[in-house]
Amino acid sequence: MITRPYVLLSAAQSLDGYLDDASDERLVLSTEDDFAEVDRLRAEADAILVGAGTVRADNPRLLVRSPELRRARVAEGRPEQPIKVTMTATGDLDPESRFFTTGDTPKLVYARPGAKAEFGAAATMVELAEPGFGAVLDDLATRGVRRLLVEGGGAVHTRFLADGLADELRLAIAPVFVGDPRAPRFVGPGTFPRPMTLTDVRSLDGVAVLRYVAATEPSSMDIQRLREAIALAALCPPRATFRVGAVLTDAEGAVLATGHSGEGDPHNHAEQAALAKLDPRDPRLATATMYSSLEPCSVRSSSPASCTRLILDAGIPRVVFAWREPEIFVVCEGAEQLEAAGRRVVEVSALARDVMRENTHLPGVRA
Numbered sequence: 001m002i003t004r005p006y007v008l009l010s011a012a013q014s015l016d017g018y019l020d021d022a023s024d025e026r027l028v029l030s031t032e033d034d035f036a037e038v039d040r041l042r043a044e045a046d047a048i049l050v051g052a053g054t055v056r057a058d059n060p061r062l063l064v065r066s067p068e069l070r071r072a073r074v075a076e077g078r079p080e081q082p083i084k085v086t087m088t089a090t091g092d093l094d095p096e097s098r099f100f101t102t103g104d105t106p107k108l109v110y111a112r113p114g115a116k117a118e119f120g121a122a123a124t125m126v127e128l129a130e131p132g133f134g135a136v137l138d139d140l141a142t143r144g145v146r147r148l149l150v151e152g153g154g155a156v157h158t159r160f161l162a163d164g165l166a167d168e169l170r171l172a173i174a175p176v177f178v179g180d181p182r183a184p185r186f187v188g189p190g191t192f193p194r195p196m197t198l199t200d201v202r203s204l205d206g207v208a209v210l211r212y213v214a215a216t217e218p219s220s221m222d223i224q225r226l227r228e229a230i231a232l233a234a235l236c237p238p239r240a241t242f243r244v245g246a247v248l249t250d251a252e253g254a255v256l257a258t259g260h261s262g263e264g265d266p267h268n269h270a271e272q273a274a275l276a277k278l279d280p281r282d283p284r285l286a287t288a289t290m291y292s293s294l295e296p297c298s299v300r301s302s303s304p305a306s307c308t309r310l311i312l313d314a315g316i317p318r319v320v321f322a323w324r325e326p327e328i329f330v331v332c333e334g335a336e337q338l339e340a341a342g343r344r345v346v347e348v349s350a351l352a353r354d355v356m357r358e359n360t361h362l363p364g365v366r367a
Helices: 032-044 052-058 067-075 133-142 154-162 220-235 270-275 283-287 307-314 334-340 349-357
Strands: 006-013 047-051 083-088 107-111 124-127 147-150 168-173 196-204 207-214 245-249 255-260 289-294 318-323 344-347
Touching: 006 032, 006 154, 032 067, 032 147, 032 168, 032 196, 032 207, 047 052, 047 154, 052 083, 083 133, 107 133, 147 154, 220 245, 220 255, 220 270, 220 289, 220 318, 220 349, 245 270, 255 270, 270 289, 270 307, 289 349, 307 334, 318 334, 318 349, 334 344
Parallel strands: 006 147, 006 168, 047 083, 047 147, 083 107, 107 124, 289 318, 318 344
Antiparallel strands: 168 207, 196 207, 245 255, 245 289
């Protein structure tokens, strides 16, 4: 599988979380020292991404300013400037904006199928067959991008964080307040399933610079596959018990099988349905991951073998789930039994509410 780029988000905000004020002039929240450090991050990146709204509102150049940093890139056998990247739903971008007119570097515009390339030949438009920032990262990987710097705006930062695609965050906090709800914020509402750890705090001429690194578990692949498992729950036939989806992958994250409650047999559980599609002797099971929207059951009345038992018997070493089974029918100890047997269990409780939405037919479940 192609490895997606390492994604570093970079933003400067006010003390109360705003990227700008609501005036026509841009509010400068960075110092020269901060700008110089961001310039270094640009020089280390293979590509720089901003949203179409940022292209329209801020008209950024997205170039490495320092001649020394540009010379160092060339000396390393890299282009003088990183690739410029933006995303748009419509393709309605001004071809005279500095995104297109500055820098002798490739410009990529990712758009929905059918979008109009208003910018003409100033950039390459890439139509995404599948929506989502993950598809953008997959395409950038095929173009040799190994490190991506994301500079905003707020909607873009929100999507990368909510989709679990951010590996690192550099946040500069200026000692000012904006206090205007019309102004753009660093992030908007969302579900953020990948925790981040603060690793560094520094002061650059009065601006606090915070560095966060995303948790290795769950990874961005874990978030993607778990969301796919959650989506499969919608395929379940009407039932009086849990609606669950499962995805089984190999060690590299490639899908081996999927399943959902009631698939194949009305009594089948999701993990059971997925495992039934593979030979029990399949060697890939020894390094596989089972993604389930609900904690695997540890006891059930419809079968002598629980899903926890099936996972253990299959030799699967790792399980990722979103919602710990509530005590509606039985007391579930799936996670505890798996851990006691030496399996790696990852609970992504930030996505539990998405699972609950498919199970509001059960007593006491509210999404």
